Amino acid sequence: MSHPTGTSSNPPFDAGRRVAVVGGGVIGLSIAWTLARDGFAVEVHDDEPGRGASHAAAGMLAPVSEAAYQEPELLALGLASAAAWPEFADRLTRESGVDVGLRQEGSLLVGFDADDALALSRVADLLARSDLEHRRLTSREARTLEPALSPRTRSALHVPGDHSVDNRRTVRALVVAAERAGVRFHRHRVGLVVDGGTVVGVRRVVAGEPAPVHGADVVVLAAGADSAQVPGLPEAVRPAVRPVKGQVLRLGGAANLLARTIRATVHGQQVYLVPRGDGELVVGATSEEVGPDLRVTAGAVHQLLRAAIEVVPEVAELELVEALARCRPGTPDNGPLIGSTPMPGLLMATGHARGGVLLAPATSEAVSRLLAGLPLPGLVEPFTPTRFARPLNPVTEGR
Numbered sequence: 001m002s003h004p005t006g007t008s009s010n011p012p013f014d015a016g017r018r019v020a021v022v023g024g025g026v027i028g029l030s031i032a033w034t035l036a037r038d039g040f041a042v043e044v045h046d047d048e049p050g051r052g053a054s055h056a057a058a059g060m061l062a063p064v065s066e067a068a069y070q071e072p073e074l075l076a077l078g079l080a081s082a083a084a085w086p087e088f089a090d091r092l093t094r095e096s097g098v099d100v101g102l103r104q105e106g107s108l109l110v111g112f113d114a115d116d117a118l119a120l121s122r123v124a125d126l127l128a129r130s131d132l133e134h135r136r137l138t139s140r141e142a143r144t145l146e147p148a149l150s151p152r153t154r155s156a157l158h159v160p161g162d163h164s165v166d167n168r169r170t171v172r173a174l175v176v177a178a179e180r181a182g183v184r185f186h187r188h189r190v191g192l193v194v195d196g197g198t199v200v201g202v203r204r205v206v207a208g209e210p211a212p213v214h215g216a217d218v219v220v221l222a223a224g225a226d227s228a229q230v231p232g233l234p235e236a237v238r239p240a241v242r243p244v245k246g247q248v249l250r251l252g253g254a255a256n257l258l259a260r261t262i263r264a265t266v267h268g269q270q271v272y273l274v275p276r277g278d279g280e281l282v283v284g285a286t287s288e289e290v291g292p293d294l295r296v297t298a299g300a301v302h303q304l305l306r307a308a309i310e311v312v313p314e315v316a317e318l319e320l321v322e323a324l325a326r327c328r329p330g331t332p333d334n335g336p337l338i339g340s341t342p343m344p345g346l347l348m349a350t351g352h353a354r355g356g357v358l359l360a361p362a363t364s365e366a367v368s369r370l371l372a373g374l375p376l377p378g379l380v381e382p383f384t385p386t387r388f389a390r391p392l393n394p395v396t397e398g399r
C-alpha cells in the first residue's frame, strides 16, 4: 500500500475512561465489547445496530481467496485477523450464549471456461509466490469434495484456511456480550460535539433545539459507509470513505448442499456461495460505484442467480428468501482507517470495505491497545486514518 501523504505514525492515546462509539455494526460492536471488558464505560449510539453492511455480509473470513485484490499489508492484516477468529468466536459464544456459526472447512475456488481456468491458474501462481496454502484440484477432485458442483466445472483450487462465520449471529452475539459487559446502547443517530478543537462527546441528530450532549473522553467513529457524513465532523478529519453498493441473496432449503464456501468465476463473472449451518445459502455479491443506493435491482438478482445456478444447478430449486443491498465502507486503497486522528478525543475504526467481518478481531484489538496507552500493533500501522491527503466526496467520487 502506498501512503502518498499524511503521517504514518499513530501515537499511543492518552484516554479517559468514558468512550462513545458512533455506529453499532460489527466493527463498533466488537470495539465496544472489547473496551467494556477492558474496564471502560462504553456507550454505543446507533438507531439500528447491526442493520448496516454487517447485516448483508456473507461472513467470509477469506484473506487468501481475496489475495488477488489486496495489497501486501492488507493481506498480512487479514491473515492475522483470520488467525484470531477462532478464539474471538469462542469467547463471544461463551459470553453471549450465541453460537456464531464459525465454519472451518475452507473454500473452493472454481472456474468454468478456458478463460476462467486461466484466471484461476494466475491466482494459484500468486498464492504460490506468496507462500499461501492452497492446492490445485482437477474437476473430478473438486466434485468429490463438493458433489453438488456442476459437471461443467473446469478447474479448481482448494484454500483450506479461508473460513466463514454467520455475520448476523455474530452481530447478535456482540450485542448480547456487549450488554453483559456493561455497554449501554442508545437507539439514535448522533453527530460529534467539538469544543475548542477537541471532540468532547456526541449528541442526537434532531431538528430544532440542540439535544443534550453525551460527554465522552474518547469518541470512536465506526459509522461504516456513512462515516464521512456524520454531522459535526470537522472537514480536516473527514475520512476518505465512500459507499460501495453490494447486492446479495439469501436462499433457503440448502441444508447439506455444500460443505464449504464456493467462489466461482463463471465466464468472467465472480459469484460466491456461502453455506450456513441452518440450511441457508448466501449468494453474492455485486460491487457497484453508484453512491448510497440501497435499491435491489432485477438485473443484479438475475445476474447472481444465473451465475450461481451455473455453478451449482440445484440452486434453481431453493427458496429465494431475501435480496438485500447495503453499502460497504470503501476507501481509496481498500484498506481500513484505524487509529487516532489529529483531532484530540477522536479515534476512527472505519473503511473496512470488503473485509469488516474478517477484520473485526484485529480492529478491536488495535483500538484496545491504543486506549491502554500501548502502540498500535505493527500490522495495523499502515492503516492510519490520516494517510490520504485529500478527503474524498463519497457521492461524486463514488460514481
Ligand SMILES: Cc1cc2nc3c(=O)[nH]c(=O)nc-3n(C[C@H](O)[C@H](O)[C@H](O)COP(=O)(O)OP(=O)(O)OC[C@H]3O[C@@H](n4cnc5c(N)ncnc54)[C@H](O)[C@@H]3O)c2cc1C
Pocket (backbone or CB within 6 Å): 022, 023, 024, 025, 026, 027, 028, 029, 045, 046, 047, 048, 049, 050, 051, 052, 053, 054, 055, 056, 057, 058, 059, 060, 061, 188, 189, 190, 191, 222, 223, 224, 225, 226, 227, 230, 231, 245, 246, 247, 248, 284, 285, 286, 326, 327, 328, 329, 349, 350, 351, 352, 353, 354, 355, 356, 357, 358, 359
Ligand atoms: C454484500 C456484502 C457482502 C460482504 N461480504 C463480506 C464478507 O464475506 N466478509 C467480510 O469480512 N466482509 C464482508 N462485507 C463487508 C462488511 O460487511 C463490512 O466491511 C462491515 O460490515 C463494516 O462494518 P461496520 O461496522 O464498519 O459498518 P456497518 O455494519 O455498516 O455499521 C455502521 C453502523 O453505523 C451506523 N451509523 C451510521 N451513521 C451513524 C450516525 N450518524 N450515528 C449513529 N450511528 C450511525 C449505521 O446505522 C450502522 O449500523 C460485505 C459487505 C457487503 C455489502
